[in-house]
């Protein structure tokens with residue numbers, strides 16, 4: 001069984017920092033095999049530190065590209081990350097970068113590149129105006145071949161709506177970082193284990209706790225294995 005954390009940030013920004021070595025130490029301490037990583041997206045950010053960490057820990061860290069869709073070269077940057085550097089996915093943060101996830105002019109070009117390259121997209125999904133569950137539903141419907149992860153699964157006040165859209169769209173998944181365990185249990189019960197994916201959002205968490213909470217997600221061992229690694233491994237063709 002492969003255990004993979006689908007959501008981590010590397011780099012330095014005011015109030016937070018994490019290096020590749022620090023992330024590997026965290027996953028080693030609790031027995032996690034691999035971790036998806038992408039930059040913090042506040043201010044001017046770059047994917048270079050992600051490439052460096054990937055070069056350093058190619059068997060442990062899985063690189064995702066992050067872009068600000070307002071940057072004119074955003075689609076080119078995604079292509080460069082994937083084609084030239086071997087990155088495996090894309091991360092978007094509608095709230096911090098100030099765009100609606102369903103904005104056709106800003107975001108559709110990025111989804112088209114992801115579809116062409118066959119990479120999944122993880123998007124901050126804490127249910128504010130820019131990233132509410134209906135914004136995810138619009139994109140899941142518009143791009144049925146793109147595998148889309150709703151990070152934080154709508155937070156607890158929008159979990160019911162997130163679950164109903166994840167049921168409706170085969171390509172929409174709920175990612176559990178910083179979501180309470182009651183809501184995660186509800187999602188697993190309603191959707192089954194195939195649509196729920198574990199992530200932590202480190203460094204913004206107590207890492208061990210964010211992993212341990214998943215032991216209560218389901219009593220089904222095979223389902224647990226899918227949630228904490230099997231599902232994201234399948235989406236990434238690992």
Ligand SMILES: [Zn+2]
Pocket residue numbers: 007009201
């Ligand atoms: Zn995050």
